[in-house]
Amino acid sequence: MNDAASLAALDHSDPRAMRRAIRDGRFTGFTNLVARGHVQGNLIAVPAVHADDFEAYARANPEALPLLGRGEPGRRDMPGIADDLDIARDTGGYMVFRDGELVDTPRDASAHWRDDLVPFVIGCSxxxxxxxxxxxxxxxxxxxxxxxxxxxxxxxxxxxxxxxxxxxxxxxxxxxxxxxxxxxxxxxxxxxxxxxxxxxxxxxxxxxxxxxxxxxxxxxxxxxxxxxxxxxxxxxGQNALRAARLPLAITHYKAHMVITDLPLPEDMPS
Amino acid sequence: MNDAASLAALDHSDPRAMRRAIRDGRFTGFTNLVARGHVQGNLIAVPAVHADDFEAYARANPEALPLLGRGEPGRRDMPGIADDLDIARDTGGYMVFRDGELVDTPRDASAHWRDDLVPFVIGCSxxxxxxxxxxxxxxxxxxxxxxxxxxxxxxxxxxxxxxxxxxxxxxxxxxxxxxxxxxxxxxxxxxxxxxxxxxxxxxxxxxxxxxxxxxxxxxxxxxxxxxxxxxxxxxxGQNALRAARLPLAITHYKAHMVITDLPLPEDMPS
CATH class of the missing domain: 3.30.2040.10 (PSTPO5379-like domain)
Structure with a gap:
């Protein structure tokens, strides 16, 4: 199957298929109009030594930083929110900060990932x-x-x-x-x-x-x-991360979010 | 007890006491700061022949006209909403319309009340x-x-x-x-x-x-x-009543509302 045929065959509503397409470079757009039946989130990954502080910061500011999940140090999966997630590759856009400075915006963050990074996924509009x-x-x-x-x-x-x-x-x-x-x-x-x-x-x-x-x-x-x-x-959260000038921090790049397997809740009639 | 002493002794939070004080002319103010633990309502009384249409109008426009109660033709009590109500005397201010024209604004509407009038009480801000x-x-x-x-x-x-x-x-x-x-x-x-x-x-x-x-x-x-x-x-509702040009209609006068015995609901935390 060539690229065009593969993209045409892609089910844009399927979170697993979208993560694969992003990982393979077949889908490179914003994620706001895909997988709309499932929850998406912001990614923020910090060194393990700062992870508890970051979690406490999120919990102290829940309107801005509603916590959907926290990963394990060095692990790029998060079984609680997606079945096959590679969080270093599946958003399709990353910002890499060193000492608070943006040093790279790769499509794939594998080269920057470190064994002590702890990923957080934060609810998203x-x-x-x-x-x-x-x-x-x-x-x-x-x-x-x-x-x-x-x-x-x-x-x-x-x-x-x-x-x-x-x-x-x-x-x-x-x-x-x-x-x-x-x-x-x-x-x-x-x-x-x-x-x-x-x-x-x-x-x-x-x-x-x-x-x-x-x-x-x-x-x-x-x-x-x-x-x-x-x-x-x-x-x-990104703003706070830059100000904190951590030696390393990795976030998603604007409008390229973590697509989870969590179904979007039904809303009550208003 | 003279009037001043009687007013000083009045429990402004008690709906029954407030209705009595209004009926006796001891309290003549707006009702928006009294009996605040209980529901207040707008009064609209129409001849029985128009009562079903008015109820249907209220139900078709529930944001403006949330119906709290409907009385019986000619009866000035409404046992469902207050234990001793005299709806022709207990709001302390009335507007009397004939053929859509405001003809009187008495403190007591007894002289205008008629055996075929049906009172409605409508939720109030x-x-x-x-x-x-x-x-x-x-x-x-x-x-x-x-x-x-x-x-x-x-x-x-x-x-x-x-x-x-x-x-x-x-x-x-x-x-x-x-x-x-x-x-x-x-x-x-x-x-x-x-x-x-x-x-x-x-x-x-x-x-x-x-x-x-x-x-x-x-x-x-x-x-x-x-x-x-x-x-x-x-x-x-008053506006609709005037436009309908009924031979007779009686409403409360601005900010003099029907004080009911219905407790104000507890609100959930927001």
Whole structure:
């Protein structure tokens, strides 16, 4: 089977098939529109000596860092969340930090992996975006083929050990009715950041301009008749990691997430 | 006991005592800060020939008109909601409409009551305001000794028989965090209007200016750092009643509500 035929045959809703396709380089896109029936997560891997502090930091800031799983030192599988995971290869995009500096963004992180790295998987808004859409919420950034914009706020997270820093949020532009619906639906899913932390007034979070997104990415435009709605974001963890200047840390690369086998929960009718 | 001593001795948290004090003219204020552990409601009384249509109208528009009780023709008690109610005297303020025109605003409606009138009690935002405050939401209009402002929207209610017309909403100015908390708390109480119908953008409801409140009443100012949050309002029923031009209809007068013996539900932690 040639590459085109292989990609055409790929079941984009199957998490196992998607992980394989990513590992083999057959799928290289963002993961936000694939395997939507299953939970996706942020990856953060730190040296074992810092793992307990990082876990405590996540538990102290559960809106930003809802913990879905913690791996064993040096192991690249996580049997609790996926049956055949190779976490050093299956997200399709990585950021490698040394002493807080980004030194590489490989598609495969095997060459950087170390026997003392402990991977964490953190709940991600891609999962609640699927739930929001099921509930009838219009997500314009997806229609425009974009991801949500992220912003650095002036709110401090609760620091633990070397980890701390500002809360990062993701933003979606929604009509008032959808903002209300999205608040009710997301609040029922603390594992994917829960309810919004703010809405309507960017200045409430110290965001001076919606044009100024974190990393410059994402859909920043809010149209007439829409409100910006802000959720705590797992990128808060990457931010804390950089500030901690660990000798080595590895995370997923933007919008290339860990695809798990955990089924997305059914939402109650709102 | 003279009047001052009698009022000082009055237990403002006791619904039965408050109804008696209102009936005797010892208490003449708004009811939004008394008997806060018990449900309050809007009163709408219509001739029996229109009662089934009005009930159907309420059931078709449950956000605005959550039905708490329906009385019997000509009876001024409602044993299901209060043990000793005289609904023609116990709210302390009434509006009497003939052919859709307001003809009287008595403190006691006995002189206008008729043997074929059927009273309806409709859930009211005073009840959810108590729940919001218990949940830590700051309600500035109460701090300022005011009631919430109401607005006529451009949204049509679902018409039934002679009843129809625009949705009326109440507005509270809240911080973003309180707007989110208030959305989550109020959504759990459909009997008191449920979740907001809109927020942040008055134009979403066709409200051109927040200065232009329905009847001119209430706290209209939204301060920097606050959002206007809008809930469907029982005044929608009064509006429909006037438009229906019934030969006779009697309602409570603004902020003088039916105080019931129904305990306010405990709210779940948010």
């Amino acid at each position: 891609f999962s609640f975006e699927a739930l929001l859409q099921r509930a009838g919420v219009r997500l314009r950034h997806l229609e425009e083929g974009d991801v949500s914009a992220m912003y650095e706020t002036t709110r401090e997270t609760v620091p633990v050990g070397p980890f701390g820093g500002k809360l990062i949020v993701s933003m979606r532009a929604l009509t008032p009715a959808d903002a209300i619906r999205a608040t009710l639906v997301s609040a029922r899913h603390p594992g994917f950041h829960g309810a919004p932390v703010s809405l309507g007034l960017p200045e409430d979070l110290g965001i001076a301009s919606l044009e100024d997104s974190y990393g410059g990415h994402g859909m920043k435009r809010v149209l007439p008749g829409e409100l910006p709605v802000f959720w705590a974001c797992g990128a808060t | 005073f009840s959810f305001e108590a729940l919001l405050q218990r949940a830590g939401v700051r309600l500035r209009h109460l701090e300022e000794g005011d009631v919430s402002a109401m607005y006529e929207t451009t949204r049509e209610t679902v018409p039934v028989g002679p009843f129809g017309g625009k949705l009326i909403v109440s507005m509270r100015a809240l911080t973003p965090a309180d707007a989110i908390r208030a959305t989550l708390v109020s959504a759990r109480h459909p009997g008191f209007h449920g979740a907001p119908v809109s927020l942040g953008l008055p134009e979403d409801l066709g409200i051109a200016s927040l200065e232009d409140s329905y009847g001119g009443h209430g706290m209209k100012r939204v301060l920097p750092g606050e959002l206007p949050v809008f809930w469907a309002c029982g005044a929608t």
